[in-house]
Amino acid sequence: MGEVAASRRAGTSLLARALKMEAGGWRSLYRWIGKKPRTSAGAQAFAYTMPMVALYWAFIGVSAVEVIAVDFLLHRWPVPRVILLVVGLWGVVFMVGMLASMKVNPHEAGPDGLVVRNGVFFEERFAWADVAGIAQKVCNLDRSRTFQTVDGALHVAITSQTNLVLTLREPRVVRLPDRDEKITELRFWADEPAPLAALAKQQIEKVAR
Numbered sequence: 001m002g003e004v005a006a007s008r009r010a011g012t013s014l015l016a017r018a019l020k021m022e023a024g025g026w027r028s029l030y031r032w033i034g035k036k037p038r039t040s041a042g043a044q045a046f047a048y049t050m051p052m053v054a055l056y057w058a059f060i061g062v063s064a065v066e067v068i069a070v071d072f073l074l075h076r077w078p079v080p081r082v083i084l085l086v087v088g089l090w091g092v093v094f095m096v097g098m099l100a101s102m103k104v105n106p107h108e109a110g111p112d113g114l115v116v117r118n119g120v121f122f123e124e125r126f127a128w129a130d131v132a133g134i135a136q137k138v139c140n141l142d143r144s145r146t147f148q149t150v151d152g153a154l155h156v157a158i159t160s161q162t163n164l165v166l167t168l169r170e171p172r173v174v175r176l177p178d179r180d181e182k183i184t185e186l187r188f189w190a191d192e193p194a195p196l197a198a199l200a201k202q203q204i205e206k207v208a209r
Contacts, residue, residue: 017177024120025097032100038117043110044199048118049102050191051159056099063092107190109199114166116188118146118156121177124186128207132167134200136193139163147176153185162187164197 031037039045067088074081101119108115113127141148141160148155154174155162166186173182190196 021098021120022094024101025094028101028104028120029093029097031104037104037106039106039108040110040112040115043108043112043115044195045106045108046196047103047106047191048158048189049099051161051189052102053099055159056095060092060095060099063088063095067092107188107196109196109203111203113203114200116156116166116186118188121146122156124174126166126168126186128200128203130169130172131200131204132169133204134167134197135165136163136197137165137187139165139187149181149183152183153187154181154183156186156188158189162189163193164188164190166200 037045067085070088071081071085074084098119105117105119105123107117113125114131115123115125117123139155139162141155141157141162144160146157148157152171153165154176164187166188168184168186171182171184173180174186
């Protein structure tokens, strides 16, 4: 019975994440089209998509060509043609939505603290009083997973890389899509790490005075 219950919980969690991803993709498309990124008043946004934009557009382009090719090949069979056309178009829109979710959910740094994001999958807010320091350091990971925890350091990676290290004054628990992790350090990617680090250091020094 315990295994069945665990299996049901896992299935429910997976479905919840899938629905959240779907809804988040559509909301992100709306924000992207309307040029309304999520940034708090007085905060500065920092993108983290540069290493993967070309890859995303390549996948989107290939998928769009596949949709056209399949539609042409199945023109004599209307039922499977329509089904695969709908599925194919949904796949293209889904990938555009995932790219949009990263575009409209940037990192942000301002007087109230730092927010580190990864699309609709991750958002963690840090008050400057909770931050011991920040430094630029490129880290290349062996695995391609976005979220990896090593010795208390959570890596929120872009194309298996991070380039900023945020050190916390006290351990804290952060929520990931599939689990919670207790961390003392957060490593993440920003397209422009130097300005983000400089702004963060200014704010940390203000709090320390």
